[in-house]
Amino acid sequence: MTEHIAIVGGGxxxxxxxxxxxxxxxxxxxxxEVEITLFNDSGDHVYKPVWLYVAFGQREPADGRRPLREVxxxxxxxxxxxxxxxxxxxxxxxxVDAIDPAPYxxxxxATGAQLEPERVPGLAEGGHHFYGEDGSxxxxxELLEMNGGHIVLSVxxxxxxxxxxxxxxxxxxxxxxxxxxxxxxxxITYTYPIMRVHGNEHIAEWADPRLRERDIAIETMFNxxxxxxxxxxxxxMEGTELDYDLLVAIPPHTGSDxxxxxGLGDGGWVDVDKHTLEATGFDxxxxxxxxxxxxxxxxxxxxxxxAHVVAQRLASEVRGQPATAVYSGKTVCFIxxxxxxxTFVEFDYERPPEPSxxxxxxxxxxxxxxxxxxxxxxxxx
Amino acid sequence: MTTNQSHxxxxxxxxxxxxxxxxxxxxxxxxxxxxxxxSVIALLSDAEKSSSEVxxxxxxxxxxxxxxxxxxxxxxxHVKKL
Numbered sequence: 001m002t003e004h005i006a007i008v009g010g011g012x013x014x015x016x017x018x019x020x021x022x023x024x025x026x027x028x029x030x031x032x033e034v035e036i037t038l039f040n041d042s043g044d045h046v047y048k049p050v051w052l053y054v055a056f057g058q059r060e061p062a063d064g065r066r067p068l069r070e071v072x073x074x075x076x077x078x079x080x081x082x083x084x085x086x087x088x089x090x091x092x093x094x095x096v097d098a099i100d101p102a103p104y105x106x107x108x109x110a111t112g113a114q115l116e117p118e119r120v121p122g123l124a125e126g127g128h129h130f131y132g133e134d135g136s137x138x139x140x141x142e143l144l145e146m147n148g149g150h151i152v153l154s155v156x157x158x159x160x161x162x163x164x165x166x167x168x169x170x171x172x173x174x175x176x177x178x179x180x181x182x183x184x185x186x187x188i189t190y191t192y193p194i195m196r197v198h199g200n201e202h203i204a205e206w207a208d209p210r211l212r213e214r215d216i217a218i219e220t221m222f223n224x225x226x227x228x229x230x231x232x233x234x235x236x237m238e239g240t241e242l243d244y245d246l247l248v249a250i251p252p253h254t255g256s257d258x259x260x261x262x263g264l265g266d267g268g269w270v271d272v273d274k275h276t277l278e279a280t281g282f283d284x285x286x287x288x289x290x291x292x293x294x295x296x297x298x299x300x301x302x303x304x305x306x307a308h309v310v311a312q313r314l315a316s317e318v319r320g321q322p323a324t325a326v327y328s329g330k331t332v333c334f335i336x337x338x339x340x341x342x343t344f345v346e347f348d349y350e351r352p353p354e355p356s357x358x359x360x361x362x363x364x365x366x367x368x369x370x371x372x373x374x375x376x377x378x379x380x381x
Numbered sequence: 382m383t384t385n386q387s388h389x390x391x392x393x394x395x396x397x398x399x400x401x402x403x404x405x406x407x408x409x410x411x412x413x414x415x416x417x418x419x420s421v422i423a424l425l426s427d428a429e430k431s432s433s434e435v436x437x438x439x440x441x442x443x444x445x446x447x448x449x450x451x452x453x454x455x456x457x458x459h460v461k462k463l
Binding site: 119158159193194195199201221223225237238239274295 | 399400401402403404406407410413414434437438441442443
């Protein structure tokens with residue numbers, strides 16, 4: 001009998017998982033004992049970290065996009081469709097474009113995160129962002145047109161993808177303006193929703209003095225309530241109002257509607273055991289990446305490591321063996337500290353991040369990783 | 382302010398048990414955005430620093446922490462949106 005493994009979502013987690021499963025279940029696939037199907041609503045695989053560089057004119061959106069078929073092993077069936085619901089009893093996926101539901105024996109949810117700027121009045125109209133192809137290009141154009149003024153980087157929504165990115169953008173825009181001799185014509189303000197500049201205390205402790213020494217104003221306890229695009233102000237729930245000439249916001253994020261309709265968790269995030277990555281209360285369902293409510297950052301590296309854990313667990317289960325692989329919370333992250341320097345952190349559930357001294361070598365390591373990402377997606381790195 | 386038991390009745394509950402700081406505070410802030418003025422939210426959290434972080438944020442944002450109950454393996458924090 002053939003075991004059907006269904007993966008919903010063709011981002012970093014889903015793609016690495018599909019390719020790693022092929023590697024682990026090579027013999028079973030050849031014998032027809034296993035079938036792997038990857039469901040994705042688009043025909044492309046997108047590498048989102050490229051967008052930060054698009055905003056500064058260093059990369060093009062096309063650099064972060066490739067056909068999914070090119071990065072997924074041919075032994076994986078790709079179905080371009082939108083999964084809307086799960087029948088947990090019958091173990092079937094309901095699809096938008098297919099009349100018949102898709103059966104599964106093992107299901108992995110890797111549906112990622114989406115932007116929802118509409119949750120804050122005026123944000124979609126008044127704010128720029130670098131969390132999408134169109135957004136990062138519009139931001140690039142705006143930056144190039146500005147001769148001076150007040151740039152506000154506001155972290156509006158948490159949790160959000162890549163928790164280091166707001167700091168990276170702030171350090172980079174400061175350096176980008178300095179390199180062009182324009183920094184004096186600009187004020188820069190960084191806002192964060194809680195009492196420090198980053199959710200993680202160790203990152204916040206490291207970043208705070210670095211922001212201050214670059215003359216970047218800090219507004220903590222700033223939870224954006226509304227943006228007025230006409231008069232260019234952003235107001236917080238705490239009663240602070242900031243004027244801006246360019247608002248760069250990290251919009252509120254949400255998970256997939258599918259997660260809600262499938263009853264797997266609230267807000268589109270799947271409730272999981274943070275070590276086994278099994279969905280709470282459901283048999284044979286896993287979640288990885290941004291969609292999984294593990295408490296670790298919504299970062300590609302976390303999705304990558306989680307995909308390896310779930311691949312190992314699924315391979316064991318297919319062979320009738322106990323699944324022993326567990327996720328340690330491992331996350332790695334390069335953090336740009338300017339246009340030419342970066343630091344690096346590695347942490348897990350037990351060990352906090354300890355940012356290294358920023359260096360040019362680390363910056364080039366990040367760029368090198370971005371180039372080699374396509375090998376990572378294929379499961380080769 | 383911390384008690385062993387609370388008799389406060391909440392209009393809505395945010396169960397943030399299992400989340401590390403600042404997750405529970407952020408979940409609370411999301412709920413404060415969603416509810417009307419005067420609503421009471423119960424935040425359940427097993428993160429050590431939640432009580433102090435919620436108190437600090439409530440003071441800053443003009444909301445009120447009604448009470449904090451230590452329920453053994455987690456805290457129940459009642460916050461009123463003002």
